[in-house]
Amino acid sequence: MIHLQHIDLVSLSEEHYNEVNPWVSARAKSILNIFQVLYIKQNQRRFPKTSLRNASHGIHYKTRDKILNLLQSIFNNKDIINEYYLILRYTNRYLPKILKGNTDTLIIISKTLDERFSRHRTPSNAKRIYDAEFFPLIFCLNHIFDYDSKFTKKNNNPSVWNAFRLATRHATPICPYCNINSIVTISGDNSGINSSTISEIQRSTFDHFLAQSIYPYLALSFYNLVPSCYICNSTHKRETIIDAENYVHPFVDGFEDKISFVSGVELSEFLDINNYKINLKIVRNTQCEDNDYFKAIKNCELFHLLDNYNAAEEKAKFVFKKSLNISTAYIKSFIDNEFENRLTDIKTKSEFYYHYIGNTYISAEFYKFAYSKFQFDIATETGLIASIQSADFLQP
Numbered sequence: 044m045i046h047l048q049h050i051d052l053v054s055l056s057e058e059h060y061n062e063v064n065p066w067v068s069a070r071a072k073s074i075l076n077i078f079q080v081l082y083i084k085q086n087q088r089r090f091p092k093t094s095l096r097n098a099s100h101g102i103h104y105k106t107r108d109k110i111l112n113l114l115q116s117i118f119n120n121k122d123i124i125n126e127y128y129l130i131l132r133y134t135n136r137y138l139p140k141i142l143k144g145n146t147d148t149l150i151i152i153s154k155t156l157d158e159r160f161s162r163h164r165t166p167s168n169a170k171r172i173y174d175a176e177f178f179p180l181i182f183c184l185n186h187i188f189d190y191d192s193k194f195t196k197k198n199n200n201p202s203v204w205n206a207f208r209l210a211t212r213h214a215t216p217i218c219p220y221c222n223i224n225s226i227v228t229i230s231g232d233n234s235g236i237n238s239s240t241i242s243e244i245q246r247s248t249f250d251h252f253l254a255q256s257i258y259p260y261l262a263l264s265f266y267n268l269v270p271s272c273y274i275c276n277s278t279h280k281r282e283t284i285i286d287a288e289n290y291v292h293p294f295v296d297g298f299e300d301k302i303s304f305v306s307g308v309e310l311s312e313f314l315d316i317n318n319y320k321i322n323l324k325i326v327r328n329t330q331c332e333d334n335d336y337f338k339a340i341k342n343c344e345l346f347h348l349l350d351n352y353n354a355a356e357e358k359a360k361f362v363f364k365k366s367l368n369i370s371t372a373y374i375k376s377f378i379d380n381e382f383e384n385r386l387t388d389i390k391t392k393s394e395f396y397y398h399y400i401g402n403t404y405i406s407a408e409f410y411k412f413a414y415s416k417f418q419f420d421i422a423t424e425t426g427l428i429a430s431i432q433s434a435d436f437l438q439p
């Protein structure tokens with residue numbers, strides 16, 4: 044779990060809010076209108092279909108008819124109508140906080156609403172997460188916070204804000220959960236056809252940190268949309284109930300300085316046994332607090348990081364090979380050679396590491412390079428990092 048420190052989260056969340064708020068709040072108001080009428084007319088004997096229809100301005104007739112059909116099925120249940128009305132008033136009132144509030148704000152909102160939602164959750168093995176009573180509300184929330192059919196819909200107009208535009212603005216090339224897979228955004232240039240359009244070719248998926256199926260009102264919340272790879276999002280995380288109190292959120296923190304991946308292989312041993320299988324362990328760094336360690340471990344388990352890094356043992360072996368006989372004198376001669384052969388002037392420690400290992404040495408840049416944390420930890424274990432650090436002829 045790599046901390047995404049390169050993003051100006053506050054201004055990007057503001058931009059996201061300004062773009063989605065007009066249509067989300069319009070939908071939220073329309074739905075609230077319907078429930079207001081339903082709430083007022085709940086003591087009527089007959090379902091007030093005409094009044095509800097008149098109250099549902101701005102909703103496509105197909106969606107409206109679906110909503111009215113669903114509401115008809117719960118019309119006799121006054122408690123549930125009151126509960127719906129209360130929830131929708133809350134989501135309306137706190138819409139700006141829901142859409143652009145930071146992770147702490149989202150925790151408060153989800154905890155407040157979950158007091159009501161959790162009572163309607165069916166056992167976890169059931170296909171449907173919420174019971175039939177709650178289904179009409181979930182349907183309405185999915186319509187308001189429309190991630191699936193509106194936000195992720197492709198659009199060739201680059202000025203229309205959608206998942207592709209958000210992914211582009213995140214400018215995060217590697218999945219922060221695994222630090223392995225590419226999540227770069229690629230768009231096609233349509234300049235030959237029409238200069239004002241682009242085609243969306245490839246983007247990251249967005250992981251709903253707090254699962255969309257459980258917290259449908261957080262489906263479009265900026266801080267709940269973590270750019271991530273398909274494997275982490277869809278194979279490992281899926282509907283796992285995770286929260287920022289038990290897991291690391293890459294907008295808030297990372298495990299770069301909290302834990303280390305350690306192979307336990309001695310360099311001399313590595314020389315002898317060429318088919319050495321890496322069997323990584325997670326070691327807690329000094330100064331890592333209990334809670335941070337606990338969260339980091341939970342993340343590693345969730346995304347199968349040990350299995351993934353063990354499977355990428357060539358990445359570790361490469362560092363092992365490069366660490367044999369390393370010394371500051373060797374570093375000096377390597378740099379001189381590079382300059383002589385390729386006129387590459389290596390001035391800093393990070394430049395040396397980049398040239399030597401092909402990865403980054405700076406934790407704030409881990410987000411840019413695949414396997415950066417893993418290789419850095421192996422390089423620390425082999426003593427390569429210590430040798431670089433003591434190379435005083437290099438700038439820090």
Ligand SMILES: [Zn+2]
Pocket residue numbers: 218219220221222223224271272273274275276
């Ligand atoms: Zn990933």
